[in-house]
Amino acid sequence: MQHYRMDPALSSELAAFGGDTLGRCFSCGNCTAVCGLSKGDTVFPRKIIRYLQVGLSDRLLESPEPWLCYYCGTCSSTCPRDAEPGELMMATRRWLVSKYDWTGLSKRLYLSEAWEVGLLAVVALFVLALFLVPGWLGASFGFSAINTSALEHVRLDLFAPTGVVHYADWALAGLLGLLLGINALRMVLFVRKGYGSLKTPASIWLGKAYEILVHGATQKRWLQCDNDARGRWLRHFLLVTGYATMFLLVIVFLPAFQREGAEFHYTAIFGYYATAVLLGVTLLAMRSRLKKDEQDHRFSHFSDWMFLVLLFMTALSGIALHAVRLLDLPWPTYILYVVHLMIAVPMLVVEVPFGKWNHLAYRPVAQYLVSVRETAQASQPAPAPVTRHAHAVAR
Ligand code: SF4
Numbered sequence: 001m002q003h004y005r006m007d008p009a010l011s012s013e014l015a016a017f018g019g020d021t022l023g024r025c026f027s028c029g030n031c032t033a034v035c036g037l038s039k040g041d042t043v044f045p046r047k048i049i050r051y052l053q054v055g056l057s058d059r060l061l062e063s064p065e066p067w068l069c070y071y072c073g074t075c076s077s078t079c080p081r082d083a084e085p086g087e088l089m090m091a092t093r094r095w096l097v098s099k100y101d102w103t104g105l106s107k108r109l110y111l112s113e114a115w116e117v118g119l120l121a122v123v124a125l126f127v128l129a130l131f132l133v134p135g136w137l138g139a140s141f142g143f144s145a146i147n148t149s150a151l152e153h154v155r156l157d158l159f160a161p162t163g164v165v166h167y168a169d170w171a172l173a174g175l176l177g178l179l180l181g182i183n184a185l186r187m188v189l190f191v192r193k194g195y196g197s198l199k200t201p202a203s204i205w206l207g208k209a210y211e212i213l214v215h216g217a218t219q220k221r222w223l224q225c226d227n228d229a230r231g232r233w234l235r236h237f238l239l240v241t242g243y244a245t246m247f248l249l250v251i252v253f254l255p256a257f258q259r260e261g262a263e264f265h266y267t268a269i270f271g272y273y274a275t276a277v278l279l280g281v282t283l284l285a286m287r288s289r290l291k292k293d294e295q296d297h298r299f300s301h302f303s304d305w306m307f308l309v310l311l312f313m314t315a316l317s318g319i320a321l322h323a324v325r326l327l328d329l330p331w332p333t334y335i336l337y338v339v340h341l342m343i344a345v346p347m348l349v350v351e352v353p354f355g356k357w358n359h360l361a362y363r364p365v366a367q368y369l370v371s372v373r374e375t376a377q378a379s380q381p382a383p384a385p386v387t388r389h390a391h392a393v394a395r
């Protein structure tokens with residue numbers, strides 16, 4: 001039998017992550033009863049709140065449930081004690097992110113605005129240095145590569161050659177994928193520990209792997225929530241298609257997407273789509289957070305605002321860059337190119353492995369882990385029927 005240690009500091013730790021209403025909950029269970037996503041063996045949020053109250057941090061680490069909550073807010077709006085269970089689940093997710101992250105950076109970023117702004121600034125200055133200092137990455141580009149012809153017309157082939165930018169994109173994507181992958185693997189190991197002696201053959205792990213892709217691409221469980229689930233799911237889905245489109249344009253199609261002069265290429269249409277979606281959805285989310293008119297936007301952590309502001313600024317600087325390039329204005333194009341990267345690269349470096357973006361990985365992985373557990377439980381041999389003789393002995 002597994003023994004769990006009680007952690008008396010857990011509730012105050014959670015308060016630092018934004019969950020300071022724990023003491024109001026009197027465990028009535030209403031929140032679990034009204035939650036449209038709580039079913040079968042994955043019941044929440046009361047169970048998770050109970051773990052928090054009694055300091056069972058190891059049980060929390062073994063729980064995929066916080067990632068199955070889509071923060072629809074039904075539980076918060078019906079809690080008789082105003083304990084804000086939806087917000088407690090949100091704070092638990094931040095706490096979990098800080099535990100999955102082996103570097104310890106997530107914790108610092110969630111608990112310190114100075115750390116978050118400071119790290120973003122350091123990465124932005126690194127990007128600026130790449131363009132200011134000649135000879136970095138063993139190639140000639142940036143401000144030192146600007147010659148007479150690059151002052152007459154926009155010459156991105158000199159200022160930011162596609163080959164150099166493309167390799168840098170791949171290196172960045174590889175690094176972020178590695179960091180996020182290690183953290184996701186740690187999450188799997190934590191949750192796997194909670195399976196106890198349950199046998200989970202490799203065939204089940206492999207056979208259910210497709211669920212990560214399905215849930216990652218569609219987030220379809222969200223549609224089972226109440227509270228305008230379709231509208232909120234659609235906005236989120238559009239945002240994800242915006243990221244995915246921009247990712248493909250930059251990582252796969254950059255040679256076609258980054259063009260000289262005003263010549264039109266069909267890839268621009270995808271760029272317009274991604275930019276419109278990022279701008280539109282982030283504007284709507286910022287408006288809702290300011291007005292606090294949606295249940296999930298009544299409380300905003302600093303990291304929520306940073307995420308939205310960085311996305312919005314990335315899209316806006318991308319539009320400005322596109323406009324000055326089409327107008328063939330060399331200096332504004334070069335300057336805005338660097339400004340755009342000084343926003344986009346820090347956002348990716350800080351938010352993907354250590355901040356808000358990583359929920360895109362943890363949610364589908366949690367759903368996968370639940371499916372693996374359910375399939376493994378269903379495949380266990382049924383207990384032997386109790387014979388009359390055995391029954392008599394047992395009595
Ligand atoms: S959070 Fe509210 S609804 Fe849920 S168990 Fe506690 S008091 Fe009840």
Ligand code: SF4
Binds near residue numbers: 034037089225
């Ligand atoms: S916020 Fe919605 S999905 Fe999350 S626990 Fe509450 S009712 Fe369930």
